[in-house]
Amino acid sequence: MSLLQRILEDPARFKRLKVVFYVTLVLIAAAEVVLPKVFHKDDAHAHHFDFEGWPVFGSAYGFVSCVVIILVSKFIGKLWLMRKEDHYDS
Amino acid sequence: MTPDWVHPGLVLILGAWILPFLKGGLKKTAMLAIPGTAMFICFTMSTGSFCEVNFLGQELTFLRVDKLSLIFSYIFSLMALLGMIFALHVDDDTQHISALGYAGGALGVTFAGDLVALYLFWEFMAVTSALLVWLRREPEAERAAFRYFLVHVFGGLVLLAGILLHGHATGSFAFEHFGESGGIAWGLILTAFLLNAAVPPLGAWLPDAYPQASVTGAVFMTAFTTKSAVYVLIRGFAGTDFLIWLGAFMAIYGVVYAVLENDARRLLAYHIISQVGYMVCGVGIGTELAINGATAHAFAHILYKALLFMGAGAVIHMTGKNKLTEMGGLYKTMPITLGLYMIGACAISAVPLFSGFVSKSMVVSAAGEKELPWIFLTLTLASAGTFLHTGLKLPYYMFFGKDTGAKGAEPPKNMLAAMALAAIACTVIGVAPNLLYDHLPNSLEYHPYTLAHVTATMGMLGFTALGFFMLLKHLDPEPKISLDTDWFYRRGSAAFVALTVRPLARLEFGFVGEIYAFVMRRFVLGGASVLRAFDTHIVDFTAVGVGRLTQASSRILKTTVSGNIQHYGLIMLAGVLVLLALVMFI
Numbered sequence: 001m002s003l004l005q006r007i008l009e010d011p012a013r014f015k016r017l018k019v020v021f022y023v024t025l026v027l028i029a030a031a032e033v034v035l036p037k038v039f040h041k042d043d044a045h046a047h048h049f050d051f052e053g054w055p056v057f058g059s060a061y062g063f064v065s066c067v068v069i070i071l072v073s074k075f076i077g078k079l080w081l082m083r084k085e086d087h088y089d090s
Numbered sequence: 091m092t093p094d095w096v097h098p099g100l101v102l103i104l105g106a107w108i109l110p111f112l113k114g115g116l117k118k119t120a121m122l123a124i125p126g127t128a129m130f131i132c133f134t135m136s137t138g139s140f141c142e143v144n145f146l147g148q149e150l151t152f153l154r155v156d157k158l159s160l161i162f163s164y165i166f167s168l169m170a171l172l173g174m175i176f177a178l179h180v181d182d183d184t185q186h187i188s189a190l191g192y193a194g195g196a197l198g199v200t201f202a203g204d205l206v207a208l209y210l211f212w213e214f215m216a217v218t219s220a221l222l223v224w225l226r227r228e229p230e231a232e233r234a235a236f237r238y239f240l241v242h243v244f245g246g247l248v249l250l251a252g253i254l255l256h257g258h259a260t261g262s263f264a265f266e267h268f269g270e271s272g273g274i275a276w277g278l279i280l281t282a283f284l285l286n287a288a289v290p291p292l293g294a295w296l297p298d299a300y301p302q303a304s305v306t307g308a309v310f311m312t313a314f315t316t317k318s319a320v321y322v323l324i325r326g327f328a329g330t331d332f333l334i335w336l337g338a339f340m341a342i343y344g345v346v347y348a349v350l351e352n353d354a355r356r357l358l359a360y361h362i363i364s365q366v367g368y369m370v371c372g373v374g375i376g377t378e379l380a381i382n383g384a385t386a387h388a389f390a391h392i393l394y395k396a397l398l399f400m401g402a403g404a405v406i407h408m409t410g411k412n413k414l415t416e417m418g419g420l421y422k423t424m425p426i427t428l429g430l431y432m433i434g435a436c437a438i439s440a441v442p443l444f445s446g447f448v449s450k451s452m453v454v455s456a457a458g459e460k461e462l463p464w465i466f467l468t469l470t471l472a473s474a475g476t477f478l479h480t481g482l483k484l485p486y487y488m489f490f491g492k493d494t495g496a497k498g499a500e501p502p503k504n505m506l507a508a509m510a511l512a513a514i515a516c517t518v519i520g521v522a523p524n525l526l527y528d529h530l531p532n533s534l535e536y537h538p539y540t541l542a543h544v545t546a547t548m549g550m551l552g553f554t555a556l557g558f559f560m561l562l563k564h565l566d567p568e569p570k571i572s573l574d575t576d577w578f579y580r581r582g583s584a585a586f587v588a589l590t591v592r593p594l595a596r597l598e599f600g601f602v603g604e605i606y607a608f609v610m611r612r613f614v615l616g617g618a619s620v621l622r623a624f625d626t627h628i629v630d631f632t633a634v635g636v637g638r639l640t641q642a643s644s645r646i647l648k649t650t651v652s653g654n655i656q657h658y659g660l661i662m663l664a665g666v667l668v669l670l671a672l673v674m675f676i
Contacts, residue, residue: 005422008490021555028552032545039541047542048458049466058546059553061467065474066557070564073349081572082350088571088580 029059098128102194106187129167151203158531162200169313176508177306189310192218196314205253205263216242222307234302241295245285252278286319294576301355305403313392320369329376337371338468345475352567354402372453378532383452390445394437397512401431404501414567419493428489430509437516439477445516448523448538474554482558
């Protein structure tokens with residue numbers, strides 16, 4: 001059994017994996033706020049727009065993008081685009 | 091220094107034809123040596139114009155070597171080599187000849203210094219790439235290949251019309267920037283280029299055909315058609331404003347379809363459209379940074395997209411399944427494939443230290459420099475979508491998720507080797523971007539690894555992953571297909587026929603039929619009865635009369651022909667006597 005399989009199939013280890021995932025997310029978001037402030041030497045030319053300087057803009061925009069893409073695409077798909085697999089065969 | 095006459099494209103196109111004459115190890119060596127030679131030529135070329143031929147009073151340039159054509163030739167020839175390594179186990183010379191010819195065509199387009207040479211190689215690519223779909227040799231693939239071919243023949247004709255009008259108007263077939271004229275020739279050439287770049291609504295051929303190609307053929311297809319189109323767009327239409335919006339729309343368009351897609355390779359095909367969107371957008375922005383970005387992104391994209399298609403192809407090759415709903419749990423049997431695929435996924439998702447991060451960000455930064463906030467936000471949103479599908483959805487349902495019992499195993503070694511080489515290239519470019527930046531057409535400094543950029547990207551990717559796991563149950567692939575603009579020629583044409591047939595039938599049976607019946611009864615049948623009377627009375631009577639006459643005369647003659655030799659002798663003697671009497675008395 002590979003390491004990956006052991007982690008994924010053991011509920012205790014899988015739970016630990018989840019915790020690691022959430023902690024990483026918090027660290028990433030924190031890094032996005034803190035690090036550029038600490039080492040702000042490249043801040044001047046790093047931002048083209050004001051909104052990029054908002055705290056956790058990257059993280060928030062990533063999350064919103066993901067949710068919007070899934071919901072809007074599924075909505076369009078269900079309403080209009082998705083057909084049975086044999087749609088073109090008849 | 092390159093001799094004047096060695097065209098790397100021709101090395102591939104003609105070199106491929108020795109393959110059917112070779113066997114075993116020798117053939118495999120040749121399969122690698124041919125693209126290897128082409129690559130060597132590309133990497134050792136010096137700038138300038140070579141292979142100039144006078145054809146029908148036109149000066150044609152087959153080798154225009156400058157920084158822009160060189161960087162594209164590097165990646166095209168490298169890709170030909172990687173693709174051949176991936177296809178090394180395939181025993182089908184026709185496929186190899188088509189694939190090498192296709193790559194050679196792309197090099198031909200890249201080096202074409204005039205529109206006539208461009209057109210020749212453009213059409214050659216259409217034929218050879220259609221063959222790669224065809225040669226999967228399944229009814230479904232043959233139909234898709236036919237549609238693909240028709241679309242590209244249409245595109246080729248549009249291009250030809252544009253070239254002829256352009257040549258007529260300007261008196262030159264040189265392939266330079268077409269300016270901002272907006273005339274008919276300009277529009278036709280741009281349309282043909284956009285069709286090959288798979289820009290909606292002209293791009294439905296791509297997700298229609300690529301998933302139907304053979305496992306190895308699809309890997310070639312991901313590289314050449316769309317990226318050679320990006321190359322000609324950069325050369326001919328850089329700075330054409332509306333391409334900015336078209337490109338950004340394209341980036342989103344591919345992402346939306348990828349949410350709905352169930353076929354693994356079709357999902358990746360929609361992401362080609364999305365990624366080419368960044369390049370088209372870069373072409374539209376047209377600044378030095380944007381052109382460098384479009385070029386760098388094309389370079390990086392060819393490598394990671396080939397790697398992704400190789401990964402998905404390896405799964406299809408080993409399991410025989412191509413739908414996500416029929417896969418799952420393959421991480422246990424195909425861990426190396428999974429690992430290599432994930433490197434490609436990191437590269438396309440622009441994870442720091444992988445190639446997409448250093449190329450995509452140039453286009454996004456160019457949008458920033460030009461102060462286009464909406465383009466910036468749209469491209470960033472599409473980035474999240476890319477990671478969502480290629481980095482999370484596809485690997486999740488292919489390698490993890492619900493095990494549907496599809497049996498897998500690691501693919502042949504040559505497939506893994508090609509994937510490993512592509513993965514190394516994706517990582518090297520990500521870690522040492524200057525290796526790529528030094529060869530870009532415009533020389534300017536660009537630093538992708540700023541702290542703000544890295545942290546914002548990590549945040550964006552991390553929280554996209556969070557969104558993915560929260561909405562996982564909404565993302566389950568469904569065994570369905572999605573309508574795209576190919577509907578117009580797949581179903582719409584049938585509807586068109588149905589619509590037109592009914593009035594046509596009414597016209598035929600009503601109007602034409604009535605006229606026909608009237609003319610037939612009155613004139614044709616009437617005339618015929620006169621003719622028949624003439625026939626029975628005059629012609630027959632004559633024939634019968636002649637017969638009777640012959641019969642009567644032969645009856646008389648019969649009495650003279652007794653068959654008795656004495657009678658004939660007597661008649662001959664009588665004749666001789668008559669002759670003598672005539673001679674003596676006259």
